[in-house]
Amino acid sequence: MAKQMTFKQEHYTAVADFISVSFERDLSDFSNVFKTMNDSYLEKFKQAIELAKNSVSATELKMKQKEATKKLYETSKELSDIVLLLKKYAKRANVDVSMLQETVNQLKARNVETPIKTLRDALPYLTSVSNKLEDMPENFLDKILPLVTSLENLNTEQNKLMNEGKKISNERKPIYKNLYKYISEIAEAGKIIYKDSYKKSEYTISKILARVQSKQVNVKDKV
Numbered sequence: 001m002a003k004q005m006t007f008k009q010e011h012y013t014a015v016a017d018f019i020s021v022s023f024e025r026d027l028s029d030f031s032n033v034f035k036t037m038n039d040s041y042l043e044k045f046k047q048a049i050e051l052a053k054n055s056v057s058a059t060e061l062k063m064k065q066k067e068a069t070k071k072l073y074e075t076s077k078e079l080s081d082i083v084l085l086l087k088k089y090a091k092r093a094n095v096d097v098s099m100l101q102e103t104v105n106q107l108k109a110r111n112v113e114t115p116i117k118t119l120r121d122a123l124p125y126l127t128s129v130s131n132k133l134e135d136m137p138e139n140f141l142d143k144i145l146p147l148v149t150s151l152e153n154l155n156t157e158q159n160k161l162m163n164e165g166k167k168i169s170n171e172r173k174p175i176y177k178n179l180y181k182y183i184s185e186i187a188e189a190g191k192i193i194y195k196d197s198y199k200k201s202e203y204t205i206s207k208i209l210a211r212v213q214s215k216q217v218n219v220k221d222k223v
Contacts, residue, residue, distance in 0.1 A: 007205060007209055011212055012176055012179050012180060013053050013179070015183055015205065015212060016045075016048075016049045016179055016183055018202075018208045018211060019183060019190075019208060020042075020045060020049065022190070022199070022202040022203065023042065023045070023186050023190070026190070026194075026199070027042055029193055030189060030190075033189070033192070033193050037186075037189060044182075045182045048175075048179045048182050049179065051175055051178075052175050052176055055175050055176075056168050056172070058168050058169065058172075062165075065158065065165065068154060068157050068158045068161060069158060071154050072110070072112070072151070072154040072155065073110065075150050076110060076112060078147060079107055079119075079144070079147045079148070079151060080103075080104050080107040080108060082143055082147070083100055083103050083107070083115075083119075086100065086126070086140070086141075089133040089135045089136040089140075090129075090133060092134075092135050093133050093134060095132050095133060097126070099118060099121070100119075100122065102114075103115045103118050112152075115151075116148055116151060116152050120148060126141055183205075186203065187203045190202065190203025191204065
């Protein structure tokens with residue numbers, strides 16, 4: 001059994017562009033050996049390429065996810081530092097803040113849901129004992145709620161972006177699966193038709209990928 005070809009989805013359209021040029025040039029040879037690989041097949045292949053190219057890209061979404069994650073980590077760190085100080089003030093004043101015991105570790109572990117609830121629930125109590133926390137600067141507790149709210153919003157945004165990413169991935173899957181089918185069929189047929197010809201390399205995915213990647217490197221060098 002022939003080994004199934006595998007390559008990254010990000011290369012599908014580039015590989016398809018390369019192989020479509022050879023396929024269109026050699027269409028009569030293909031039609032003579034494989035009757036269904038005709039003008040209609042070529043047109044459907046071109047449509048599959050365009051559909052893949054015009055499908056929603058996940059690149060912009062990934063950048064948004066990266067930025068949201070960065071802000072989430074920064075806010076978690078800032079809030080973690082405040083809670084650490086708060087625990088120090090409470091310890092020096094012999095005030096019970098045991099409800100915050102795991103909050104710092106959870107924030108460091110990027111598990112923000114539990115700290116958000118814990119801090120919201122604890123704020124009325126912390127405010128009521130604030131006069132006992134003699135080392136604590138004025139308005140120190142006022143920093144907590146805005147950060148908790150920000151963390152909550154960032155967490156919601158990140159979850160929303162993750163769901164959008166799954167949606168885009170699911171929508172793109174059948175489109176790219178269809179394009180892959182055309183690429184694999186043409187590549188397999190081409191290697192049979194041109195098994196003793198120099199043209200075989202034009203239908204060998206590994207060689208096409210090398211050309212694609214070489215072209216991408218050359219473009220980067222010129223930028």
